[in-house]
Amino acid sequence: MTLLNIENLHAEVDGKPILKGIDLAIGAGEIHAVMGPNGAGKSTLAYVLGGRDGYEVTQGKVTFGGEDLFEMDPHERAAAGMFLGFQYPVEIPGVSNIQFLRAAVNAQREARGEDPLSAGDFLKVAREQAKALKMDADMLKRAVNVGFSGGEKKRNEMVQMGIIDPKLAILDETDSGLDIDALRTVGEGINAIMRKPDKGVLLITHYQRLLETVKPDYVHVLAAGRIVKTGGPDLALQLEEEGYEAVAEAA
Amino acid sequence: MNETLPLPTRRDEAWRYADLGALESVWADIAGQRETIDVPAGETASRQIVLEAAEPNVSVRTLDVHVGKGGRFALHCLAIDTDYGRIAVDVRLEDGAHFELGGAILGGCERTLEIVTDVRHDEPNGTSNQVVRSVLADKATGSFLGRIGVARHAQKTDAAQSVKAMLLDRSATANAKPELEIFADDVLCAHGATVGELDKAALFYMASRGIPPKEARRLMLQAFIADAFVSMADNDAREAMETKALAALEALV
Numbered sequence: 001m002t003l004l005n006i007e008n009l010h011a012e013v014d015g016k017p018i019l020k021g022i023d024l025a026i027g028a029g030e031i032h033a034v035m036g037p038n039g040a041g042k043s044t045l046a047y048v049l050g051g052r053d054g055y056e057v058t059q060g061k062v063t064f065g066g067e068d069l070f071e072m073d074p075h076e077r078a079a080a081g082m083f084l085g086f087q088y089p090v091e092i093p094g095v096s097n098i099q100f101l102r103a104a105v106n107a108q109r110e111a112r113g114e115d116p117l118s119a120g121d122f123l124k125v126a127r128e129q130a131k132a133l134k135m136d137a138d139m140l141k142r143a144v145n146v147g148f149s150g151g152e153k154k155r156n157e158m159v160q161m162g163i164i165d166p167k168l169a170i171l172d173e174t175d176s177g178l179d180i181d182a183l184r185t186v187g188e189g190i191n192a193i194m195r196k197p198d199k200g201v202l203l204i205t206h207y208q209r210l211l212e213t214v215k216p217d218y219v220h221v222l223a224a225g226r227i228v229k230t231g232g233p234d235l236a237l238q239l240e241e242e243g244y245e246a247v248a249e250a251a
Numbered sequence: 252m253n254e255t256l257p258l259p260t261r262r263d264e265a266w267r268y269a270d271l272g273a274l275e276s277v278w279a280d281i282a283g284q285r286e287t288i289d290v291p292a293g294e295t296a297s298r299q300i301v302l303e304a305a306e307p308n309v310s311v312r313t314l315d316v317h318v319g320k321g322g323r324f325a326l327h328c329l330a331i332d333t334d335y336g337r338i339a340v341d342v343r344l345e346d347g348a349h350f351e352l353g354g355a356i357l358g359g360c361e362r363t364l365e366i367v368t369d370v371r372h373d374e375p376n377g378t379s380n381q382v383v384r385s386v387l388a389d390k391a392t393g394s395f396l397g398r399i400g401v402a403r404h405a406q407k408t409d410a411a412q413s414v415k416a417m418l419l420d421r422s423a424t425a426n427a428k429p430e431l432e433i434f435a436d437d438v439l440c441a442h443g444a445t446v447g448e449l450d451k452a453a454l455f456y457m458a459s460r461g462i463p464p465k466e467a468r469r470l471m472l473q474a475f476i477a478d479a480f481v482s483m484a485d486n487d488a489r490e491a492m493e494t495k496a497l498a499a500l501e502a503l504v
């Protein structure tokens with residue numbers, strides 16, 4: 001079954017075309033890595049899929065779980081099972097991680113017609129996930145991302161993903177800013193949470209290293225708003241050796 | 252007898268943002284009304300004021316506070332629910348006395364809500380800390396006027412003001428007017444005022460986690476106004492205040 005199907009997607013920001021015809025289908029059980037030079041449009045693709053204001057779709061179609069994605073508001077996409085891991089996670093002063101995540105989980109449950117989690121049950125899940133990702137449980141009490149180091153923010157994204165337990169994760173450079181041990185922990189976290197037959201991942205990354213732990217089924221090269229090459233895990237190795245320019249030109 | 256007191260005009264600094272038309276409708280009944288509070292030396296007192304809807308929907312509360320040597324007075328207040336609402340406090344501080352203000356101004360429609368303080372540090376070593384948070388929607392106007400007077404010999408005075416407003420619509424107005432009259436030289440008067448809008452990136456971040464827009468705004472605004480109540484020592488009183496504030500926010504988000 002196809003989880004996410006992107007067809008001929010064009011999008012612009014401030015009137016400037018950034019995505020210029022993207023085709024990409026993610027099937028259940030698949031992990032797709034997207035690599036590409038700075039400014040290629042990778043984060044733009046993530047934001048367009050998440051439904052961020054100011055990212056205007058000018059052409060094309062995206063379905064998520066068979067439904068028209070663009071008919072859904074951002075919070076509805078989340079409730080339908082989409083998770084966006086941010087390249088730059090946002091700070092929310094005064095709102096604790098716990099408060100934020102419980103609101104998120106229960107809003108999603110309500111949207112799906114499920115009963116809310118009690119404070120106790122929620123805390124149990126949150127602590128388990130923090131532990132699995134080796135994040136100090138005290139950080140759950142702190143304001144969302146406020147004063148977190150770059151690496152802590154990324155780890156916190158993964159704790160959130162573990163708690164929310166999405167169907168499709170779009171992870172934008174979750175590996176950048178992580179130290180070597182954290183990279184492995186986060187990679188293993190992605191595997192534990194998302195490597196399931198009914199789930200899918202779109203993993204945006206610049207580095208081969210994360211892909212050693214999270215083995216992708218497909219690797220795509222995004223350059224200048226289009227996918228210029230698709231291959232297996234070997235493509236990531238080739239990119240690491242030869243660089244984007246050579247690979248994109250040969251395509 | 253009340254008729255002898257003339258209606259204030261906007262030329263009175265302390266009334267410059269007031270809704271004088273609304274005030275006029277109740278002026279005969281309230282002119283000159285002040286509640287006096289005298290905190291004896293070394294003692295502590297606190298008050299909470301929450302404006303309530305009335306008919307006509309105007310509410311003006313005026314306090315005249317004197318805090319004796321080494322005493323402490325805390326006022327926490329909500330300017331909400333009224334078409335014209337005003338909380339005005341005059342405070343005189345003796346040697347080493349402290350005044351704490353935590354106020355929230357929450358309004359929509361065409362409401363005019365204000366908190367007006369006049370804190371006089373008449374003697375040395377006095378401290379005051381005023382925290383005001385406003386959330387304004389529609390065509391509401393929320394104002395804080397905070398006058399601080401430090402007498403010539405009131406050395407070691409520490410008078411702080413932190414005033415922040417959040418505008419939910421571009422048509423709303425926030426006024427913040429500190430007025431410092433300082434005649435002593437060894438004093439601290441930290442004051443800051445900001446006006447902002449809800450962080451769009453944070454709203455999208457919350458949406459991406461499944462939190463609907465209304466709830467996301469409520470969470471952020473609740474956190475924003477909480478600053479005004481952190482200084483409340485009594486947990487039950489703080490919770491009661493926050494519950495009322497949240498109910499007022501609910502109408503705005």
Ligand SMILES: Nc1ncnc2c1ncn2[C@@H]1O[C@H](COP(=O)(O)OP(=O)(O)OP(=O)(O)O)[C@@H](O)[C@H]1O
Binds near residue numbers: 039043045087
């Ligand atoms: N508001 C904007 N106005 C104009 N151009 C923009 C705007 N926002 C983004 N862009 C441009 O869109 C292009 C794609 O940006 P995007 O962030 O998607 O790149 P990326 O592939 O994620 O790069 P990186 O690897 O550096 O994260 C860039 O050239 C960027 O400058």
Ligand SMILES: [Mg+2]
Binds near residue numbers: 042043044087172173
């Ligand atoms: Mg990017």
